[in-house]
Amino acid sequence: MGAHSVPFDRCKPNCSMCPAGSRCFTSGLPDQEISLWNDLVQTHVPLFPGHGALFNAGDEAENLYLVRAGCVKTYTIDEEGNERIRGFHLPGDLIGLDALSRRHHPCAAGAVEASQVCVIPRARVAAELQRSPALMQRLLERTSRELSAALSLSGDFTADQRVAAFVLSMQERLAPSASGQKLRLPMTRRDIGNYLRLATETVCRVITRLEQQGVLESRDRALAIRDRRRLAGLAEPVGLSGSGADYFALAA
Amino acid sequence: MGAHSVPFDRCKPNCSMCPAGSRCFTSGLPDQEISLWNDLVQTHVPLFPGHGALFNAGDEAENLYLVRAGCVKTYTIDEEGNERIRGFHLPGDLIGLDALSRRHHPCAAGAVEASQVCVIPRARVAAELQRSPALMQRLLERTSRELSAALSLSGDFTADQRVAAFVLSMQERLAPSASGQKLRLPMTRRDIGNYLRLATETVCRVITRLEQQGVLESRDRALAIRDRRRLAGLAEPVGLSGSGADYFALAA
DNA sequence: CGGTTCCTTGAGAGAACTCAACGTCGGTGG
DNA sequence: CCACCGACGTTGAGTTCTCTCAAGGAACCG
Numbered sequence: 001m002g003a004h005s006v007p008f009d010r011c012k013p014n015c016s017m018c019p020a021g022s023r024c025f026t027s028g029l030p031d032q033e034i035s036l037w038n039d040l041v042q043t044h045v046p047l048f049p050g051h052g053a054l055f056n057a058g059d060e061a062e063n064l065y066l067v068r069a070g071c072v073k074t075y076t077i078d079e080e081g082n083e084r085i086r087g088f089h090l091p092g093d094l095i096g097l098d099a100l101s102r103r104h105h106p107c108a109a110g111a112v113e114a115s116q117v118c119v120i121p122r123a124r125v126a127a128e129l130q131r132s133p134a135l136m137q138r139l140l141e142r143t144s145r146e147l148s149a150a151l152s153l154s155g156d157f158t159a160d161q162r163v164a165a166f167v168l169s170m171q172e173r174l175a176p177s178a179s180g181q182k183l184r185l186p187m188t189r190r191d192i193g194n195y196l197r198l199a200t201e202t203v204c205r206v207i208t209r210l211e212q213q214g215v216l217e218s219r220d221r222a223l224a225i226r227d228r229r230r231l232a233g234l235a236e237p238v239g240l241s242g243s244g245a246d247y248f249a250l251a252a
Numbered sequence: 253m254g255a256h257s258v259p260f261d262r263c264k265p266n267c268s269m270c271p272a273g274s275r276c277f278t279s280g281l282p283d284q285e286i287s288l289w290n291d292l293v294q295t296h297v298p299l300f301p302g303h304g305a306l307f308n309a310g311d312e313a314e315n316l317y318l319v320r321a322g323c324v325k326t327y328t329i330d331e332e333g334n335e336r337i338r339g340f341h342l343p344g345d346l347i348g349l350d351a352l353s354r355r356h357h358p359c360a361a362g363a364v365e366a367s368q369v370c371v372i373p374r375a376r377v378a379a380e381l382q383r384s385p386a387l388m389q390r391l392l393e394r395t396s397r398e399l400s401a402a403l404s405l406s407g408d409f410t411a412d413q414r415v416a417a418f419v420l421s422m423q424e425r426l427a428p429s430a431s432g433q434k435l436r437l438p439m440t441r442r443d444i445g446n447y448l449r450l451a452t453e454t455v456c457r458v459i460t461r462l463e464q465q466g467v468l469e470s471r472d473r474a475l476a477i478r479d480r481r482r483l484a485g486l487a488e489p490v491g492l493s494g495s496g497a498d499y500f501a502l503a504a
Numbered sequence: 505c506g507g508t509t510c511c512t513t514g515a516g517a518g519a520a521c522t523c524a525a526c527g528t529c530g531g532t533g534g
Numbered sequence: 535c536c537a538c539c540g541a542c543g544t545t546g547a548g549t550t551c552t553c554t555c556a557a558g559g560a561a562c563c564g
Contacts, residue, residue, distance in 0.1 A: 078489045086403045098403055100396035106404075106491070129389065133382045140392050144352035147399040151338045151350055151359075154406035156449030159552070189511065197408035199553050204512055220511070220561085237330045239358070411520070441543060451521055456544055472529090472543070 013044040013118055019069045023092030025138050033134050040128055044068055044118045047111040054095070054109040054117065061105045063119050065095040070115025071186035073195075074098075074107045085195040087146070088112065088187060090173050096122075097143045113186045152240045153196075162196040163206040164234035167216065171225060179228065185221045265296040265370055271321045275344030277390050285386050292380055296320055296370045299363040306347070306361040306369065313357045315371050317347040322367025323438035325447075326350075326359045337447040339398075340364065340439065342425050348374075349395045365438045404492045405448075414448040415458040416486035419468070423477060431480065437473045 015038040018024060026037045042063075047054060047070065054065060057076055065072075072089045086107050089095050095117070099105050129136045157165075171183055185192070193203040210216040215231050217224040225231055267290040270276060278289045294315075299306060299322065306317060309328055317324075324341045338359050341347050347369065351357050381388045409417070423435055437444070445455040462468040467483050469476040477483055 076491065084407050086406075097396055098400040101393035101400070102396075106400050126389075130385045133388070136385070136388055136392070137378075137381065140388070140395060141353035143392060143395045143399060144349055144354075147395060147402060148350040148353070148358050150399055150402035150406060154338075154402055154449075155336050188509090190509095197406075200510090201512080201554085202552060205552095208512075239328065440541085442541095452542090453522085453544080454520060457520095460544075 013041050013068070014038065015041070019116075020067065020091035023090070024066065025092060025094060025142050026135075027092070029134060029138070033132060036128070036132060037135060040120050040124050041066070041118045042121055042124075044116055047072065047115040047117060049111045049113060051111070054111075055105050056108045057105055059105050059108075060103060061096060061099040061122060063096065063121055064125060065109070066118040066120065067091050067093050067095065068116040068118055071112040072109055072115050072117060073112050073187070073191065074109045075194075076107045083194060085191060087150075088191075088195065090186075094139075094142055097139075097146055100143065112191060149240060152238055155238065157238055159196075159198050159202050159206050160209070160234055161238055162198060163192075163203060163210070164215075164231050165238035165240045166192060166196055167223065167225065168231055168235050169240050180225060183223045183225075185223055188221075265293050265320070266290065267293070271368075272319065272343035275342070276318070277344060277346060277394050278387075279344070281386060281390070285384060288380070288384060289387060292372050292376050293318070293370045294373055294376075296368055299324065299367040299369060301363045301365060303363070306363075307357050308360045309357055311357050311360075312355060313348060313351040313374060315348065315373055316377060317361070318370040318372065319343050319345050319347065320368040320370055323364040324361055324367050324369060325364050325439070325443065326361045327446075328359045335446060337443060339402075340443075340447065346391075346394055349391075349398055352395065364443065401492060404490055407490065409490055411448075411450050411454050411458050412461070412486055413490055414450060415444075415455060415462070416467075416483050417490035417492045418444060418448055419475065419477070420483055420487050421492050432477060435475045435477075437475055440473075 015024070015026065015034055021027070026034050029037075045054075054072065055061075067089045069091055072095060073085050074087050074089065074095060075083050075085045077083055086098075089109075095109055096105070098107070125139075129139075153162075153165075170185060171179070175181060175183055187195075189203045190200045192198075193200045196203070198206075207216065207218050210231075211218055213227075213230070215225075215227045215234075217226055267276070267278065267286055273279070278286050281289075297306075306324065307313075319341045321343055324347060325337050326339050326341065326347060327335050327337045329335055338350075341361075347361055348357070350359070377391075381391075405414075405417075422437060423431070427433060427435055439447075441455050442452045444450075445452045448455070450458075459468060459470050462483075463470055465479075465482070467477075467479045467486075469478055
């Protein structure tokens with residue numbers, strides 16, 4: 001992965017044609033608000049794995065980013081050069097919510113697979129917050145939801161529990177309607193392990209074991225859930241799933 | 253710890269006399285905004301360890317809470333009855349930010365030591381958000397900061413790194429000015445271990461080791477940092493400290 | 505084709521956990 | 535006043551889960 005950020009080209013996006021569709025965090029808002037948001041979005045940029053980071057840790061946090069398509073990871077690099085993945089961001093997810101109280105990004109962001117992200121200048125968001133409580137609430141809700149998920153994953157769970165929770169979570173986020181269907185994970189085993197704080201080999205072994213027990217079917221990145229109940233039973237202590245259950249909780 | 257929430261008594265608090273003082277998240281706002289916030293605060297309640305929870309996981313999230321004095325922990329109980337501490341909340345900290353996108357609390361809250369918390373009805377917060385962007389920004393910033401901290405702690409760190417980061421963090425939060433002074437931790441070794449995902453014994457052993465190396469001085473819950481540099485060096489990969497460095501980052 | 509990256513499986517090592525015991529402290533009640 | 539009890543803190547010995555190291559096979563690409 002290169003050291004420098006990608007340059008932005010100028011192509012004005014249009015929310016009504018967005019591939020993220022109903023997963024976008026504006027989904028469900030009145031047309032007027034969405035158009036307002038659309039005006040905030042400055043441009044969108046393509047992003048490819050290994051072709052430079054979207055931003056690096058310590059960079060000034062000038063923008064928020066919204067994933068249009070693909071998968072983007074946020075990560076830190078420790079002094080020994082080891083990557084630590086903090087999160088995977090799928091279509092509709094915002095990137096940069098952990099920097100809202102800071103001037104600089106606490107982490108870097110880069111593509112896991114070929115992706116597109118919308119760029120929203122933070123100054124414009126800050127200005128808009130003065131006018132649109134609804135958008136601000138959405139922002140706050142998303143941030144709160146990420147907090148809740150991060151707290152869930154920070155427990156000390158076994159490798160089986162972690163992997164089970166991860167698979168379930170990815171299924172819900174990637175294909176919320178198609179339960180039991182085949183699923184294609186965007187990331188490598190190494191990335192999964194890094195995110196779950198497990199060695200790559202451990203991830204492999206757990207998946208193999210779950211396959212032998214008839215819980216999963218897996219061929220490389222393709223994956224199908226055979227026994228959802230057992231998987232959910234394993235994942236339950238982690239408490240990661242169902243984060244997006246009731247959305248408008250903050251609104252009175 | 254009892255199963256039922258404590259009843260609220262009626263004592264109207266006054267922000268200008270709050271023991272949390274400058275640590276409160278309203279600190280630095282113009283007097284007018286603070287008075288506005290003061291109006292939102294319905295009441296404040298005392299809280300004692302072992303005398304019932306402030307709320308339990310699954311409870312309807314009717315209120316936000318703001319710690320006035322003491323120390324409050326948030327935690328979940330898994331199906332085997334094991335407690336998992338998700339966070340310690342010190343004077344000035346808000347409780348319930350992880351529930352802003354939900355109707356129900358994902359965790360319980362209870363006193364670590366004798367404490368007082370302000371009660372702020374969420375409905376009133378939601379209504380106020382329409383009018384006061386400054387307060388909303390503070391709320392968003394606090395949530396973002398907690399997210400950042402939670403992500404930092406979710407890495408796979410050694411017991412030494414975790415304990416070092418915890419001690420440093422507590423020192424910064426409890427006595428930001430009095431560096432090197434003696435510090436009194438509000439929580440037991442068991443609570444620390446539970447929070448850091450370490451066995452109680454491991455926490456003891458690490459502290460003992462750090463003492464032998466001249467990094468710390470420790471007698472039960474009293475604690476003094478002897479070699480801040482070594483401690484920070486150990487804690488550095490965790491990246492927990494300094495979260496509150498630049499505050500008004502979101503404001504334009 | 506080579507070369508690279510990813511996935512998978514095996515064997516040994518190590519960090520943290522569990523189990524167990526003991527000392528200390530503070531409260532309680534005889 | 536003191537014995538008792540429970541909670542907390544500390545230390546030791548053995549176990550276990552996951553990691554590290556190593557190697558082979560599969561997929562992809564120039």
